[in-house]
Amino acid sequence: xxxxxxxxxxxxxxxxxxxxxxxxxxxxxxxxxxxxxxxxxxxxxxxxxxxxxxxxxxxxxxxxxxxxxxxxxxxxxxxxxxxxxxxxxxxxxxxxxxxxxxxxxxxxxxxxxxxxxxxxxxxxxxxxxxxxxxxxxxxxxxxxxxxxxxxxxxxxxxxxxxxxxxxxxxxxxxxxxxxxxxxxxxxxxxxxxxxxxxxxxxxxxxxxxxxxxxxx
Amino acid sequence: xxxxxxxxxxxxxxxxxxxxxxxxxxxxxxxxxxxxxxxxxxxxxxxxxxxxxxxxxxxxxxxxxxxxxxxxxxxxxxxxxxxxxxxxxxxxxxxxxxxxxxxxxxxxxxxxxxxxxxxxxxxxxxxxxxxxxxxxxxxxxxxxxxxxxxxxxxxxxxxxxxxxxxxxxxxxxxxxxxxxxxxxxxxxxxxxxxxxxxxxxxxxxxxxxxxxxxxxxxxxxxxxxxxxxxxxxxxxxxxxxxxxxxxxxxx
Numbered sequence: 001x002x003x004x005x006x007x008x009x010x011x012x013x014x015x016x017x018x019x020x021x022x023x024x025x026x027x028x029x030x031x032x033x034x035x036x037x038x039x040x041x042x043x044x045x046x047x048x049x050x051x052x053x054x055x056x057x058x059x060x061x062x063x064x065x066x067x068x069x070x071x072x073x074x075x076x077x078x079x080x081x082x083x084x085x086x087x088x089x090x091x092x093x094x095x096x097x098x099x100x101x102x103x104x105x106x107x108x109x110x111x112x113x114x115x116x117x118x119x120x121x122x123x124x125x126x127x128x129x130x131x132x133x134x135x136x137x138x139x140x141x142x143x144x145x146x147x148x149x150x151x152x153x154x155x156x157x158x159x160x161x162x163x164x165x166x167x168x169x170x171x172x173x174x175x176x177x178x179x180x181x182x183x184x185x186x187x188x189x190x191x192x193x194x195x196x197x198x199x200x201x202x203x204x205x206x207x208x209x210x211x212x213x214x215x216x
Numbered sequence: 217x218x219x220x221x222x223x224x225x226x227x228x229x230x231x232x233x234x235x236x237x238x239x240x241x242x243x244x245x246x247x248x249x250x251x252x253x254x255x256x257x258x259x260x261x262x263x264x265x266x267x268x269x270x271x272x273x274x275x276x277x278x279x280x281x282x283x284x285x286x287x288x289x290x291x292x293x294x295x296x297x298x299x300x301x302x303x304x305x306x307x308x309x310x311x312x313x314x315x316x317x318x319x320x321x322x323x324x325x326x327x328x329x330x331x332x333x334x335x336x337x338x339x340x341x342x343x344x345x346x347x348x349x350x351x352x353x354x355x356x357x358x359x360x361x362x363x364x365x366x367x368x369x370x371x372x373x374x375x376x377x378x379x380x381x382x383x384x385x386x387x388x389x390x391x392x393x394x395x396x397x398x399x400x401x402x403x404x405x406x407x408x409x410x411x412x413x414x415x416x417x418x419x420x421x422x423x424x425x426x427x428x429x430x431x432x433x434x435x436x437x438x439x440x441x442x443x444x445x446x447x448x449x450x451x452x453x454x455x456x457x458x459x460x461x462x463x464x465x466x467x
Binding site: 002005006008009010011012013014015080083084086091092093094095096097098099102105106108166169170173174175176177178179180 | 225227238288290291292317322324387389390391392422426430431432433435436437438441442450452453455456457459464
């Protein structure tokens, strides 16, 4: 069975991580697009939310798809983390990394875990356990006007940016995209992509926290 | 002639089944023109004179092309100098009074035989799994009968520069052998002679690599940094492509 040996192999697991990672980045892009409506005012954000939830079947199907991606990314990632744990630490008396700037790659499992915790809180807060009968734009404004709630969101987006900094590059390398012609561009994208999401998502709690969004 | 005094902390281990420990030795008046292995030779001569067991370490050509030597010096495989093997690392890299911690290349797949000597035959089994071309019949083909662009030939030669020393595995946080395997796959995948077995090769070698207990790649780039032959992780990207083509589209 080719699929079994694919999943069992080290490269196969990495390809699953990269593929699910890519699809999750695409989800983030769509999510960021919708959320950006909030910068134009709560009214527009409400229009976007109402339009999106006007297709409950599609939201359900795509939501379940997203859940599958999440579970695949997390479970294979956890498996890889556990596999490497035995070799990863205290193998040598002197531990030294020649590569500079390994913070993002070293903390991948931990930033990933932080994003998972954030996702659970986020989905509960704004979807499953959202106050009934209140428009979502009002809930967002109420929650994100709180200092600690907003701070938690900002910290989570920083964790996401760090995760993407290594994840984006690692994904391309796993897909075999490494060529001197494009490596300069890829190196720039490993900064641009995380910063893009950090600004777009992180701007929202700042927007409400500072009171800039309260008037609309 | 410059000389330096050193303190060495060396991993001593009787055999694979024994527990190892660090022993500390002091060396005086080491000429800075000596190579690292020559410095170890001096230590071993002293130890032999004292009636002690000399430190076992692997070495052969001592000119950086055989891939036999290697140890982790102060946490870096083959020591602090870039793109050199341990035998080509010279004592001028160090200062008098330095303490050097010398450890064997550690990996689940590399059992320690004695002191700094590790068994790297796992690499041989990865090669046996598919790192070859089969030419079953016919006479020797003329060298220039198959045209290859010089760029491709160079890329293949760059990959073929791998001497299989194992520094990539030793330095990888996950103990992965991806750089080694990717170099061995790339040198053949780039040339016409490597085409018939191309789709099977990556699958077979990766399967063997995993079976030997090497870890997986998390794209940390550490291997590329310590490789004495400067093998690029571009080869790992090629291995990933080869593997995908093989397993997703192979017969």
